[in-house]
Amino acid sequence: MTERLVRILIDSFGKILLPGLTMTIPLTVISxxxxxxxxxxxxxxxxxNVRVLRQIARFYIWVVRGTPLLVQLFVVFYxxxxxxxxxxxxxxxxxxxSINEGAYCAETMRAALESVxxxxxxxxxxxxxxxxxxxxxxxxxxxxxxAFPPLSNSLIAMVKDTSLASNITVTEMFMATQRIVALTYExxxxxxxxxxxxxxxxxxxxxxxxAGEKRLNAYGA
Amino acid sequence: METMLSARGVxxxxxxxxxxxxxxxxxxxxxxxxxxxxxxxxxxxxLRCVNFLETADEGTLTLDGETLDMPRATRRQIAxxxxxxxxxxxxxxxxxxxxxxxxxxxxxxxxxKTPRAQxxxxxxxxxxxxxxxxxxHHYPAQLSGGQQQRVAIARALATDxxxxxxxxxxxxxxxxxxxxxxxxxxxxxREGMTMLVVTHELSxxxxxxxxxxxxxxxxxxAQDDAEAFFGNPREERVxxxxxxLGGLGE
Numbered sequence: 406m407t408e409r410l411v412r413i414l415i416d417s418f419g420k421i422l423l424p425g426l427t428m429t430i431p432l433t434v435i436s437x438x439x440x441x442x443x444x445x446x447x448x449x450x451x452x453x454n455v456r457v458l459r460q461i462a463r464f465y466i467w468v469v470r471g472t473p474l475l476v477q478l479f480v481v482f483y484x485x486x487x488x489x490x491x492x493x494x495x496x497x498x499x500x501x502x503s504i505n506e507g508a509y510c511a512e513t514m515r516a517a518l519e520s521v522x523x524x525x526x527x528x529x530x531x532x533x534x535x536x537x538x539x540x541x542x543x544x545x546x547x548x549x550x551x552a553f554p555p556l557s558n559s560l561i562a563m564v565k566d567t568s569l570a571s572n573i574t575v576t577e578m579f580m581a582t583q584r585i586v587a588l589t590y591e592x593x594x595x596x597x598x599x600x601x602x603x604x605x606x607x608x609x610x611x612x613x614x615x616a617g618e619k620r621l622n623a624y625g626a
Numbered sequence: 627m628e629t630m631l632s633a634r635g636v637x638x639x640x641x642x643x644x645x646x647x648x649x650x651x652x653x654x655x656x657x658x659x660x661x662x663x664x665x666x667x668x669x670x671x672x673l674r675c676v677n678f679l680e681t682a683d684e685g686t687l688t689l690d691g692e693t694l695d696m697p698r699a700t701r702r703q704i705a706x707x708x709x710x711x712x713x714x715x716x717x718x719x720x721x722x723x724x725x726x727x728x729x730x731x732x733x734x735x736x737x738x739k740t741p742r743a744q745x746x747x748x749x750x751x752x753x754x755x756x757x758x759x760x761x762x763h764h765y766p767a768q769l770s771g772g773q774q775q776r777v778a779i780a781r782a783l784a785t786d787x788x789x790x791x792x793x794x795x796x797x798x799x800x801x802x803x804x805x806x807x808x809x810x811x812x813x814x815x816r817e818g819m820t821m822l823v824v825t826h827e828l829s830x831x832x833x834x835x836x837x838x839x840x841x842x843x844x845x846x847x848a849q850d851d852a853e854a855f856f857g858n859p860r861e862e863r864v865x866x867x868x869x870x871l872g873g874l875g876e
Contacts, residue, residue, distance in 0.1 A: 524719035527679050531713035532733030532785060533705065542736060546723045624723055624765035 428577040436502035443507030448514035469508035482573035498570040517552035557614040636685035660831035663841035712782035720766040727762040752780035772803030792823040
């Protein structure tokens with residue numbers, strides 16, 4: 406490796422990491438939190454079989470899972486202004502990522518809810534609890550534990566998917582890298598470098614997942 | 627004796643299958659009533675209908691003079707009824723994410739708004755009663771089947787029910803663990819707890835129950851004092867059933 410290349414890599418590290426911390430991470434955290442809210446609500450209306458809401462949930466999941474994330478980003482950011490809805494890049498990205506991820510996580514949550522034995526619900530009724538009390542204190546906590554590993558998967562996938570937001574002018578890590586490549590003409594080294602930073606983020610999340618699972622496993626099988 | 631619980635004309639069908647064909651049932655205060663019968667006779671369904679875990683198609687249910695129309699009872703009526711009864715399941719159904727103590731106090735704290743300190747005091751007392759004070763902070767997965775079922779009985783006792791329903795409480799247990807559960811139930815009977823018990827344990831029915839209901843094909847075939855039922859069964863079917871299980875005669 407030439408001395409020039411080493412210097413470029415060192416100089417660019419901070420320039421790529423900074424938008425990672427100010428854009429990629431906030432975009433992921435905000436979007437994933439909203440996605441979880443959507444997921445739990447969508448899973449619960451299906452689990453409880455609330456008539457109309459259940460059909461709305463199925464329709465939402467069908468559409469969102471059946472269309473590419475990139476297309477969804479373009480529809481919101483470049484398409485909606487056509488009907489007078491103009492959104493900034495960051496909020497557009499948050500909306501699309503949370504709606505997109507919400508659909509996938511809703512399926513995870515639904516499966517986890519259905520995996521809780523019906524006897525847990527019956528036992529709750531028999532000690533005099535209401536449906537909502539049972540859901541909040543018994544069924545949801547157990548479902549969350551089951552859903553935790555696949556949800557961690559989704560979170561890690563989302564960190565990497567945020568690179569797509571560069572297509573709607575969000576200056577996150579990938580966009581920052583592209584800019585440096587345009588100035589230095591070192592695509593191989595720089596794209597590998599940003600890849601390593603994504604790997605770093607994922608590694609931290611994997612560690613957190615392991616710690617989280619350990620805590621959730623406190624009550625055994 | 628004073629009638630505490632009575633069910634009249636309970637009918638239930640699952641699709642084309644008629645599981646209960648009009649059951650009448652009376653339980654007096656302090657009674658221990660065993661429901662016996664071959665599998666598929668509808669015993670468990672009857673017990674589940676009587677606590678609204680299944681909705682009967684027809685029938686009325688009277689607890690202490692208050693009558694509910696079983697298929698049309700409102701959610702509020704059912705909740706009020708359930709707060710006065712308790713249910714012990716075949717496979718325990720302890721809350722898996724709660725410790726033994728939390729399992730026992732959950733119904734007090736959440737459903738009856740008992741202050742936590744008071745609920746825990748009751749919780750410890752009930753666990754002691756079933757011989758498990760030292761397991762208060764264990765999760766269900768850390769307990770044996772027999773211990774789990776005893777916690778389930780402590781949970782049922784905690785809310786001071788007027789009657790406890792037992793659905794084959796020892797059927798899921800290894801043979802060597804059955805004794806500890808039956809002995810707890812025997813103690814309860816001695817203290818005068820009213821119990822309605824679906825069971826396959828003839829020796830328990832014989833030794834503890836004072837009345838026996840024999841079901842077959844969704845109907846009550848015989849209903850008698852335990853002594854008469856085992857000592858001198860009138861119905862041929864009951865004789866046949868008892869002799870296959872080796873429960874007849876000394």
